[in-house]
Amino acid sequence: MSNGRTKVLIIGGGFGGLFCARSLGGDDVDVTLLDRAACHVFQPLLYQCATGTLSIGQISRSLREELARHRNVTTLLGEAVDLDADARRVTARRPDASTFELDYDVLVVAAGMRQSYFGRDDFAKWAPGMKTLDDALTIRRRLFAAFEIAETLAPGPERDGWLTFAIAGGGPTGVELAGQIREMATRALANEFHSIEPEDARVLLFDGGQCVLDSFAPGLAAKAATILEGLGVEMHMGVHVTDVRREGITVTPKAGGPSEDHAARTVLWTAGVEAVPFARRVADKLGATSDHAGRIAVEADLTVPGHDEIFVIGDLVGRDHLPGVAENAMQGGLHVASCLRRDLKGKPRKPFRYRDLGSAAYISRGHALLQAGPVKLTGVLGWLGWGFIHIAFLTGVQNRVSTVATWLSTIARARRTDRTFMLGSGTSPEQPYTWAACGPVTHPRAVDPA
Template identity: 75%
Template sequence: MGNERPRVVIIGGGFGGLFCARRFRGVDVDVILLDRAACHVFQPLLYQCATGTLSIGQISRSLREELEHHPNVQTLLGEAIRLDSTARRVTARRPDDTTFDVDYDYLVIAAGMRQSYFGHEEFAAWAPGMKTLDDALSIRRRVFAAFEIAETLPPGPDRDQWLTFAVAGGGPTGVELAGQIRELATRALANEFHSIQPREARVLLFDGGDRVLKSFAPALAGRAQETLVNLGVELHFGVHVTDVRRDGITVSPKGAGEKQDYATRTVLWTAGVEAVPFARHAAEVLGAQTDRSGRITVDPDLSVPGHREVFVIGDLAGRDGLPGVAENAMQGGLHAAACIRRDVGGKRRKNYRYRDLGSAAYISRGNALLQAGPVKLAGVGGWLGWGFIHIAFLTGVRNRFSTVGTWMATIARANRSDRTFILGGSGHPEEPYTWESPVHQSYNAGPDKSA
């Protein structure tokens, strides 16, 4: 790409980065989309990949393939690690630990958020989050292997530990995971084992609030809780998970009360998010204010105060209570692109206005919630609405048809077609057969894979 035209560098190939890059097709600018994994992941369906309903290919697509018809957009594999705002340069790290520089005239930071353990990064060794494909595959391995390991154990406490699943966080992801594990145990796996009864598996959900899905209307949240209870999920409110270890967790009440231990070998963490390290670094370099989670304060047009050439979109944009949902990232990406296009055309920028198109959460087959303005659906109606919304936003026509086909098959046969999980099989020390090692599963201090 030549240097005569303005160069736009986009950090992150998630919803915000991808929608921003697409908007420059045919525009007189050069675009570089820098992503740590060089693929777009449909994060709202990660839990369906984790629980065996969908494959990796059905919820992700190569950015290079997605943008092949955008000749002015170049996709680069790399992890943004350093920003020089004076030289307008981003330094990225390749997978082989070498680095390269990318200069920009405009910078769009769409790096997303990563799982937050509230200062206890050591929890990640035993409690994977749900933000990346690696997370989904780790959870798939842990969930399905838990049933397999329990099958090899005699009745007693050891077996019970493996058949107990703890979920930290009662937001959409936590609710979806808890519901799916119980549905998995009572339907797909119910008749496949000889020594254990999968339907006896316990699923415990912990949240610091007084109900699940606090962003939904109370009536809808109440329906969700009723559905979860009917599925067999054990709900615990007003508590925080304060310790996670190899064979259990400790839960502490928010107010007065005794701590309680739960014996479990499978803990899934969905309790919070925080800015990726590059975003925190960029905020410091740019002199921008951030909130407790690292979201960057932006002007009404989503640019960083004092740096009209730098935009922050999606989860990272800290303004007017913008929600950390895919739709906000999509709209923010389109808006940032529109501002740059107006700059190039000599026109005045417009302020960003988020349009809430609704929220949805999947609990089990035939049970989901959909909230869009005055429309509030639950049960089968919410489930159908949820399906249409997610299919509409899936990247690539092939993904849509493949996903619809898989869901139809799952509904008809009550099975899960992508339950394969991988354990190290080469015997090499770097590919251990077991994940039961804090060193092997140590917390990755680098940016989230969407960066």
């Protein structure tokens, strides 16, 4: 740009990037927000989309629409792939694989994390993660199609495999998925099938720790375990998942001992996260220190050492054991905007101070956990607190209203109104039916979905 204003380039439209861009709206800077999906996704509710409670439109909003009133903010679709720190330029890739370049005066890396399979990326074929809208829709397809396929099978091991759901990871996402699958099977689907009893569906939850939700207070974690057991979730603690395949998984005790095979045609992965490739590229190009997951060591003001023009915020921050939660990203985005405004006024930047607003996890109807400082809530009170927090941070008034209405309907009638799933087309490589045999499908009518 030729107007002499500071050019701010934000990589990522998650909580950190969005809050930074919105805060800078109207300031004397030119902001470009680059995101690979062109929409803001409320990740804490992805599991409700996956299990049919909410639609993708209720938990996401177009970044272009969200930022339209800020005339100094431009949104672009693309994925950052390379950095030239000397020229202050980022190379981005379009969906068609062509590239373009973006210059900046200030760079804000808010690209977030992706699912980690701890070096076994081959697991992803059979065990989708829970980080994007695509992931949520993939999981929805697998969950509801599993019941449909089981309905066509005679009683026996094959049917049992389709009615067994394995979840790797006992953190908030894993716990929420486990609880919702059991609630879905026992309430929403209970009277809709003829050959199977959906409430017989087994949900197996595996984790390497000694308890679920180990980031919560011990009392709350114990309460969560009790609620899950009451729902019928089978918990296997202290184990590593060592193999994932078409028919199930293998787990190995951390303390040693023989491995165990579990037949499960639906496996979901929530066990870990790692930095996106661009974040690792940034660390490499800048010579910055990063941990095993790719979090980048930063200064007190969230800038990369030796580069006060490059900020890192959100899950990618490798400092002070900051948690990978939405509040950290939001506060980081607001902090960067504050720093830039102080720069414009010739004032020194202030260090970033994270304020812990608490953590929450929803398990089933009437059961949620909420901890905020000394306040620890469970049961209905935790559930109400959880709902209030999530509604408050959803983008767009329409999304808030429709989400509340959907929740009320679900509570009253046990319905899940967004259960539609697509199997894809045998002739389209963009939407393959995930259980189809590997390789090109030349005769769609001959495809065996099992």
